[in-house]
Amino acid sequence: MSGFNGAKYCWMNGSIIETEKALVSAMEPIHLGIFEGIKAYLEGDLAGRGKQNIFAWKPHIDRLFRSAAVNGLVMPYNKDELLAAAKETIRANNFTGNVYLQPRIWPKSGTPRGKPESHVVIPAWEMNTLLGASNQAFAKERRFMVSSWRRIATDALPPQAKSWANYGNSGLAGRESSRLGFDGAIMLDNRGFVSESTGACLAVIKDGKVVTPSVTASILESVTRDYLLKYLPIDINVHTEVRDLTRMDLYASEEAFLLGTGAEITPITSIDDIKIGETYPGPITTQIQTYYSDVVSGKNDKRRIWLTPVWV
Ligand code: PMP
Helix, strand or coil: CCCCCCCCEEEECCEEEEHHHCCCCCCCCHHHCEECCEEEEECCCCCCCCCEEEECHHHHHHHHHHHHHHCCCCCCCCHHHHHHHHHHHHHHHCCCCCEEECCEEEECCCCCCCCCCEEEEECEEECCCCCCCCCHHHHCCCEEEECCCCCCCCCCCCCCCCECCHHHHHHHHHHHHHHCCCCEEEEECCCCCEEEECCCEEEEEECCEEEECCCCCCCCCCHHHHHHHHHHHHHHCCCEEECCCCHHHHHCCCEEEEEECCCEEEECCEECCEECCCCCCCHHHHHHHHHHHHHHCCCCHHHHHHEEECCC
16 A cells, blocks of 8 residues: 555556656646546455456446546547556556556646646555455444435536536535434435435335336436346346335335445445334345345356456
């Protein structure tokens, strides 16, 4: 680990450099930028040593380009070049664990009018996983609250894109929940329906089915959510529904969990101190967790196509 928050090496504007040397002027408008959060998992044994595969590269990189387009940023590298860069970043650091990559793009300051350019950096972190049947962290209790902060309205800042600006809103809700002694926040959208958490989407179990808000409820277009909606019914016979969820739906749910690249499948114990379900973590959440764990670690042969090997 370097003195900076991250691994020894990162990729910046075309080459691998030491993270400590990834310096730009304090005048750069990084806050106007966009980013992605992508994970690479060890093959086979999530807790052991081995080679990483990037999970769901294509939808992540596609979203990065959509985020750039809506925020008026030019992309100086194409998707293949960025994949090569992502692999190079993992290899350069010789990580022995699971890895989180966070490609960041922001507008270069001082470029001539009408000729915008962008900076690109790919920092990396070794990141533990909640996944794996023996992981006690999965069973840890997590108390969530409904935030007094609404999720940003889709006609103010597009929550579907992953821009730093959106995380000002997440920060307000996250800080409120920690101040009040909770483990996390759930935000409602500007209509009063359930939106998402501060850095993950949310799903509840109702009548044995996974129910999650639609993309029009001010959520990020989550890669994990799309994946689960598509494959849970086919692969493990867990049915899904996309619809508006009310606050009552949260309180009266059988199970509730966060889903996302970083959050993976994170069970929620209570919302506003109302206990969710009869057992914790709930049986369907646990089933989905095991399934997701198998997919990302290459144990599910049918879904191997979702993994991009880093070391070949
Ligand atoms: N919503 C927010 C606000 C997030 O930051 C994330 C994490 N990227 C998600 C949802 C989940 O998205 P994904 O499954 O693509 O990681």
